[in-house]
Amino acid sequence: MARIVLNRLGQFAVILLIASFLLFAVTEFSPGNVASKILGPYALESQVRALSDRLGLDDPLLIRYLRWLGMLVGLVPNELGGPATGLGLSDPRGAQYFGNFGFSLMQGRPILDVLADRFGHTVTLTVWAIGLTVPISLCLGVLAGMTQGSLLDRIISVATVSLTSLPEFVVAVLLIFVFAASLGWLPGTSPLDPGDRWSVASQLVLPVAVLVIASSAYVTRIVRSSVVDTLAQPFVRTARLKGLAPMRVALLHVLRNAMIAPVTVILLQINWILTGVVVVEAIFAYPGIGRLMLEAALFGDIYLIQALTLIALSVAVTTQFLGDLAYVLLDPRIRVA
Amino acid sequence: MTAGANRTAKPARTGLLARLRGSRLLRSRSATVGLAILIFWLVVAIGAPWIAPYDPTAIDFAASADPSPSAAHWLGTDVLGRDLLSRIIFGARTTFLVIPLSVFSAFLVGAVAGMAGAWYGGWTDTILARAGDVMLAFPALVLYIILITTFGPSLWNIVIAVTLTYAPGVARLMRGQVLAVKGLEYVLAARAAGESPIYIMAAEILPNVGTPLIVDLCLRTGYAVILVGTLGFLGLGLPPPTPDWGGMVVEGVNLMTIYPHIALLPAAAVTSVVVACNLLADGFRETAR
Numbered sequence: 001m002a003r004i005v006l007n008r009l010g011q012f013a014v015i016l017l018i019a020s021f022l023l024f025a026v027t028e029f030s031p032g033n034v035a036s037k038i039l040g041p042y043a044l045e046s047q048v049r050a051l052s053d054r055l056g057l058d059d060p061l062l063i064r065y066l067r068w069l070g071m072l073v074g075l076v077p078n079e080l081g082g083p084a085t086g087l088g089l090s091d092p093r094g095a096q097y098f099g100n101f102g103f104s105l106m107q108g109r110p111i112l113d114v115l116a117d118r119f120g121h122t123v124t125l126t127v128w129a130i131g132l133t134v135p136i137s138l139c140l141g142v143l144a145g146m147t148q149g150s151l152l153d154r155i156i157s158v159a160t161v162s163l164t165s166l167p168e169f170v171v172a173v174l175l176i177f178v179f180a181a182s183l184g185w186l187p188g189t190s191p192l193d194p195g196d197r198w199s200v201a202s203q204l205v206l207p208v209a210v211l212v213i214a215s216s217a218y219v220t221r222i223v224r225s226s227v228v229d230t231l232a233q234p235f236v237r238t239a240r241l242k243g244l245a246p247m248r249v250a251l252l253h254v255l256r257n258a259m260i261a262p263v264t265v266i267l268l269q270i271n272w273i274l275t276g277v278v279v280v281e282a283i284f285a286y287p288g289i290g291r292l293m294l295e296a297a298l299f300g301d302i303y304l305i306q307a308l309t310l311i312a313l314s315v316a317v318t319t320q321f322l323g324d325l326a327y328v329l330l331d332p333r334i335r336v337a
Numbered sequence: 338m339t340a341g342a343n344r345t346a347k348p349a350r351t352g353l354l355a356r357l358r359g360s361r362l363l364r365s366r367s368a369t370v371g372l373a374i375l376i377f378w379l380v381v382a383i384g385a386p387w388i389a390p391y392d393p394t395a396i397d398f399a400a401s402a403d404p405s406p407s408a409a410h411w412l413g414t415d416v417l418g419r420d421l422l423s424r425i426i427f428g429a430r431t432t433f434l435v436i437p438l439s440v441f442s443a444f445l446v447g448a449v450a451g452m453a454g455a456w457y458g459g460w461t462d463t464i465l466a467r468a469g470d471v472m473l474a475f476p477a478l479v480l481y482i483i484l485i486t487t488f489g490p491s492l493w494n495i496v497i498a499v500t501l502t503y504a505p506g507v508a509r510l511m512r513g514q515v516l517a518v519k520g521l522e523y524v525l526a527a528r529a530a531g532e533s534p535i536y537i538m539a540a541e542i543l544p545n546v547g548t549p550l551i552v553d554l555c556l557r558t559g560y561a562v563i564l565v566g567t568l569g570f571l572g573l574g575l576p577p578p579t580p581d582w583g584g585m586v587v588e589g590v591n592l593m594t595i596y597p598h599i600a601l602l603p604a605a606a607v608t609s610v611v612v613a614c615n616l617l618a619d620g621f622r623e624t625a626r
Contacts, residue, residue: 011470019474029487165612167563169570170604173586173593177601181593188593275478282571283590294571297482305486312479320474 004328012321019313024065027306028057037302038080038087038105055079068306074098081110101307106299111307115289121192122277122288128204129211129273134266137216141223145258146250148228156220163217168276172210172283179206190284207280214276215269222265223258230258260330267323271316368620371555374613381426382433391420393427393580404596415588415599424580425606431581432610435492435565439499440558446500447507448550452538454508455515462512469505477502477564481573490573495565503557510553514546552621559614566607582607 028034035051036043052058056067056079070076077095080087080103089103091110101111144156163171180188187196190203230236231254239249278290285291289308296304381388390411391397397410401418412421450469454462475483481498488494515538518524527537568574569583577584582603589600 015467015471015474018471022471023483026483027486033487161615162612165559165615166608167566167611169567169583169586170608173590173600173604176590177593177597181597271476275476278478279567279571293479293482294573297485297573300486302486305482309479309483312476313474316476316479317474 005325008321008324008328012317012324016314016317019317020069020310021065023306023309023313024068025061027302027309028061028064034302037300071096071100071102072098074100078102102303104296104301104304106296106301106304111304114292114304115307118287118289118292121286122281122290124204125207125211125277125280125286125288126270126273128208129215129276130270132208132212133216133219133269133273136212137219137223138262140216141220141262142227142255142258144220145224145227145231146254148231153224157224160217160220160224163213164221166214168210168214168279169283171213172206172280175206175209175213176283188284190286192287203284207284207286210280210283211273211276215273219262219266219269223262226261227254227258230254233257260327263326263330264323267319267326270319274312274315365620365623367616368624371613371616371618371620374609375617378429378610378613379433382429385426385430389420389423389426391423393424394419394578404592404599406598412602413596413598415585416592421585421599421602424585425582425603428580428582428585428603428606431575431579432562432565432607435495435575436558436561438492439496439565440503440554440561442496443500443503443557443561444507444550444554447504448511448543450504451508451511452515452542455512455519456534456538465508466512469508472501472505475502478567481568485573490576492575495568495574499561499564503561507550507553507557510549511546514549515542518542518545548621552618555614555618555621559611559618562607562610562614 034057035048035055039047039051056064059067067076071078074097078091078100079095081089081091081095089108091100091103093100093110093112099112101115103109104111104114107114140156140160144153147153166174176188179186186205187198187203188206190207192200192203194200196203235257236249236253239253240246244253274290277288278294280286281288281290282294289311293305293308293312295301296308397414397418397420399418401414401416404414404416404418404421406413410420410422412425414420415424450465454465477498480502481494484494484498519542524537524541527541532541565574566583566586569581569585570587572584572587574581574584585603586600586607589596589598589603592599
């Protein structure tokens with residue numbers, strides 16, 4: 001058992017390492033590009049050269065990647081800060097510390113500070129979204145699956161199929177249209193400004209609702225089909241023929257076995273929610289790291305993009321690992337093998 | 338002789354063309370509706386210059402004072418006074434250029450990788466599977482953002498991002514399908530007859546593993562429509578003057594209280610294409626039973 005876990009852990013660590021190298025290789029594809037991105041469009045050729053030399057941008061890609069990783073874990077100093085480069089970038093923590101992502105060019109501050117401002121907001125958003133998606137889709141999925149073919153099942157199925165066809169930005173636009181523009185019950189933007197005439201809680205409702213609607217439709221479908229599949233298994237028939245109470249069959253025999261597939265899907269859904277977060281934060285002007293990623297992409301803030309995409313990658317790989325692990329832990333047949 | 342024996346040993350052909358030609362697909366209501374919607378948009382996209390009443394970038398200053406639908410502009414105009422109907426019609430062109438290109442390229446790469454992995458096994462299979470695992474770690478949007486940081490937003494970067502994010506899934510599906518039929522008599526017969534692996538895969542295996550692949554194709558096309566719409570919505574899509582449904586939605590969001598049609602109509606257009614793809618997938622799934 002421990003061996004399986006360690007083996008998977010190793011595999012995912014390698015995947016993360018390779019993926020992060022690809023991420024670095026693409027963003028720092030051409031060294032001249034990096035220096036001119038830092039200095040802006042009006043920099044002189046000589047300035048670009050000088051900065052390239054100082055940062056060692058002409059070194060081989062692998063060396064630059066290792067230096068970047070070293071900087072991140074605090075083994076290598078960041079050469080960009082301090083008065084020598086003349087960019088006015090400075091970091092109170094010094095040039096060398098764990099979690100040093102470098103500087104945000106857009107904001108002229110250390111990336112760790114930029115992240116600190118925004119990270120909590122996104123955590124709030126995702127925790128609410130996942131916290132509501134899981135119970136809602138489990139209840140609806142189990143209800144629909146248990147009463148397969150009934151009116152209730154058909155209503156739930158049609159609703160979830162239609163909702164999965166809606167892009168999340170369309171869901172957001174519709175919700176804004178109904179609840180903000182037409183009814184005026186909720187704010188259409190969520191800057192989380194305490195001085196706003198809307199309370200912070202009311203600003204959270206629509207962004208969370210978009211994420212919950214878009215992702216619970218999909219998870220509900222998975223739960224439903226998993227319950228339907230489990231109900232058709234011979235062991236369920238045996239339990240029924242044995243004369244067990246229907247409730248007992250449902251809770252002990254069906255649900256336990258029907259949860260294996262959805263757990264993996266729910267964990268992978270976290271990854272999806274992170275993409276949805278970018279969309280939702282952009283629409284509602286929500287000050288989280290999703291919108292930050294978008295701003296960084298539009299600005300060309302290369303170090304901030306590296307930091308944010310590395311975080312997104314780590315979350316994606318970690319949830320895939322946990323999904324794999326849950327699958328192994330929940331299914332005794334795999335656990336023994 | 339061998340060719341004849343092959344043919345009789347083979348299960349009924351279930352390839353794309355045979356399915357479209359046969360009326361079985363059209364007997365499914367969801368497939369008919371889905372297909373009708375897609376054909377409608379395809380005709381609109383191809384005939385855009387002749388169908389559209391106005392140039393999609395032409396600005397009507399008089400209309401921009403009141404963008405509501407009128408006799409001159411049936412669906413109204415956007416904030417700048419550009420005819421909304423014409424923009425939606427030309428937006429179909431953008432969608433029907435980007436989507437087929439990127440989905441086709443994803444399926445080409447994925448199917449070839451999946452078939453090669455299943456056929457050759459061993460190291461080829463392991464390396465392809467690991468490469469797929471690495472690519473699956475990148476959410477599509479994140480991958481695209483990484484690409485445009487260096488290369489700037491363009492049609493080809495959308496195609497590359499979609500290809501890299503969808504190909505691993507297609508490859509996994511294809512690999513499983515090929516492994517399932519690899520040992521069947523008709524494949525063995527073709528091998529015994531000395532056919533080349535490429536011929537066997539293209540002419541013998543591909544037509545017989547078609548259905549799950551076509552269902553997957555329809556579903557992924559739907560996802561791609563959502564993704565491309567989302568990129569446009571986020572301002573990361575094709576550069577502004579090109580009418581693009583996702584981009585049109587975002588232009589209208591701020592005016593939702595007064596002129597909701599500016600955002601809602603292009604949103605409905607995107608949704609209709611996604612719904613059509615999902616209906617078509619359902620149709621193929623039904624006829625496969």
